[in-house]
Amino acid sequence: MNASFFAAAIVAGTPLLFATLGEIITERVGQLNLGVEGMMLMGAVVGFQVGLATSNPFLALLGAMAAGAFGALIYAFLTVSLRANQVVSGLTLTIFGTGFSSFMGKSLIGEIMPENIRTFWKADIPILRDIPFIGKVFFQQDLFVYLGYITAIALGIYLYRTRAGLNVRAVGESAPAADSSGIHVVLYKYVHILMGGALCGLGGAYLSLVYVPAWQENVTAGRGWIAVALVIFVVWSPYKALIGAYLFGGLDILGFRLQGYNIKISQYIIDMLPYIATILVLVVGSIRHSKENAPPKGLGVPYFREER
């Protein structure tokens, strides 16, 4: 295991990080959105499409975020305004998003990202890049990776250090209590569900724009679901999401790396590892119940003002 392995783990963990952060902010307002996989795929395909059409990386990012947020908007409208079942609405969003991306992506198969987008993102951070080992792992990466660090830390500060973040947590713990203390519950839910969707879209875009970077159907391969499980693993903390996401990034590339060592295990068996690890994470998470590691109390609980 050398620095290049860890550097690759960070890269593989970055789409997971964005999706995990997106689901954290969504669940923090008490909404369980199982549409992460769908929103990632929508972001991946729209980001790729825009990148291909405009050769502009920023427009590609915006497009991906908008696509993710659009998926989240459908979910928000159904669950918050129309009071539909959160689990089924989220699942439907995944089905819809998967169909949407393979439909839109049909004409993109075989297309490759233009050179200027593919190389645009690479950027070392001066000074920090020269720290032995750490520099190579963390600071000779691409802009997405740095954006991942920043988003995680910013989200942490937002949640734990600002007034609005306090309100978010209040809504997630108990919507009725938050409502009676004057917080606009519906607005908070909408805004953060949409934010979450945009982040999931970014995670998907990283896969199609930088990680692969050619169009590949079902490019997420279940990463959205792994992200949903990671949220539990990192106990709804944006800071811990950094660790969780990169750990799973490592698992993701482990199989590929092991091939080099001539280990006699089938690739298909090694490919099971991230999914098995996700299950272990879930099981461990459910066994060690404790107060500070508990999910937001209002998670998945619908809130209707009239039925108070």
Place this chain on the structure above:
Amino acid sequence: MIRIVKRTDVSKIKAARIRILAVVLALFTSGIFILLLRHNPLAVYSAMLQGSFGSAYRFKETIIKTIPLVITSLGIMVAFKMKFWNIGAEGQIFMGAFAASFFALQFPDLPKPLLLCLMMAAGIVGGGLWALIPAFFKAQFGTNETIFTLMMNYIALKWITYLQYGLWKDPDALGFAKIPNFSDNAILPKLFDIHIGWIFAFILIVIMHIFMHHTKKGYEITVIGESEDTARYAGMNVKKVVLTAMFISGGICGLTGMIEASAVSGTLSVEVSSGYGFTAIITTWLSGLKAPFILVVSFLFAVLLQGGSFIQTAFQIPQAAAQILQGMILFFVLGSEFFIQYKILPRQNGVEMTAEKEGK
């Protein structure tokens, strides 16, 4: 301003009318989407109908797609009734197909009835055991079953991939990665030119309807779904019921796997489930978790699937359009429930009460 009031006065006919309206709106919205792609939505829809009803062959294909949807939906229904979100039907189909294929490939010369019965039993046990793993952790530790069952899908898919490309690969297939075809004894017979899976589907609808509504176990499952605390208070062994129900749920999905491997693909492959495990989640939910409605909804979705694969060849519209349509229909029906359960009244101070009375 508006005011939202819970209503209890909706008749069954009115509720049905609202749901049908939702489906129509979904088709309309999807039509706009198709229009944006520069296709004529009416032409596409009528082509879908032609694709599923246009000839005896196409109609047969539609029925063949209805069978796995009905059976899988019945399996998922048991879990959903318990509010156990079994998203793992796809994996349970795979593992049922795997277990059945084991017997088909190991004992190809057994007498046909015996071999088929063995395969069916293996399919049920294979799918059931696969579902039992997440059920155990749910019952024991409260582990989130949605993600657990979903991860099990991926593991099952990788396992079948491994078999197809490695362990069970046919050495006679000239390097082509496929598992050897089943012997004739392992293929389900046909009745009226369609494999007898359709008879299984009909029988299972009746059995599951009776099971859910007229047996103690079925009642216990429903009570646990309503409230686990109530169930415990009433002295039910919740863990045991959860495990039994999930074995039944996964077992029925596993039976789908056996039928598809035996009658449709004639061997085990990564395509054996064809996404039925996911589509069946929708059909189960839309049928309101009622066995007879599952038949109707599954047939309609089979029309969508069959029509979807037809428009791909007829219009070069990707098959995924059918998936979007499925999602759209479910979005609209989910949204429409709101209008069945609530009514929106204008907020008028003072005269609210009288307005409400007059409304009834």
